[in-house]
Amino acid sequence: MHTVAMRAFAALALGLGAVTLPVLAEDPKPKPSNWSGYVFVADVVGEVVKADDKSVTLRITWFEAQNGNNRNSRPRLSQNNRNFRNPYSQNMNRPNQSRTQLKEQHHDYELEYVPESLVRVKTLPVKLDDKGKKVPHDQKEINELRAPGGFPGYAANRSDLTPGTIVEVHLIRDKSVPAAKAGEDDLRVKYAVILGRDPNPPKDIGSGDKDKKKDEKKKN
Structure with a gap:
């Protein structure tokens, strides 16, 4: 009788362990x-x-001064030039035009x-019920979408960066690369924040890297 009771207790303990282990595994603390x-x-x-999943090709509109020597040169991102168009900024980052004529490039x-790269979205994503009706997020859902801390906006996926999406991208480089020797190929994406979508994207959006195609034509 004693042996039977011990076996029953052992089976119960194993059964409880099988139930609780998956629960513990479902709630790991994310590593920063x-x-x-x-x-x-x-x-x-x-x-x-x-x-x-590996990269994003970004088309940037620059405001370049027309001074007679301009040859539509390609600005270097590493120079952190702020003369680019941001349709979601009040002044669109456009420089003062009173003293110089500018042209978009x-x-x-x-x-x-x-x-570690992340994709974020500036505004809280819309939540729909099973009937397609917009419903509010609860606080737990909002907190989950805001994670991880230290980044703007809410969680999104790399697959959300479809052609015509307007994004703000923060660029980094590996510290092992000296600043004096760093080039454009050393730049990497830390995070990209989706600001909105272009209602009328250019016809060639989605067709590839425009500048690379130009270089290929010159070589041929």
């Missing part, structure tokens, strides 16, 4: 990303040309992710 190995370089606003940049 370590950005100590990187240094900030620049932040820019542009329109997504194309994107995948478009250039495409392919920017790679690092494993």
Whole structure:
């Protein structure tokens, strides 16, 4: 009788363990990303040309002064030039036009992710019920969407960066690369914040890197 009772108790204990272990595994504490190995370089606003899990191609509209020597040169992102168009800024980052004539120039940049790179969205995503009706988020959902801390906006996915999406991208480089030797190919995406979408995207959006195609034509 004693042996039977012990076996029953052991079976019950194993059964409880099988129930509680998955519950513990479902709620791990997220590990904060370590950005100590990187240094900030620049932040820019542009329109997504194309994107995948490894990189995003961003089209940036620059305001360039027309001084007679301008040859539609490609601005370097590492210079953190603020003369780019931001349709969601009141002044659109447009420089003072009183003393100089400006012209818009478009250039495409392919920017790679690092494993820690995040995509965020500036405004709280819409939540719909099973009937397609808009419903409010509860506080727990809002807190989850805001995680991890220290980043603007709410959680989004790399797949949300579809052609025509307007994003603000914060760029970094590895600290092991000296500033004097750093080039455009060393830039990486820390995070990209979705600001909105272009209602009338250019016809060639989604067709690839415009500047690379120009270079290929010159070589041929």
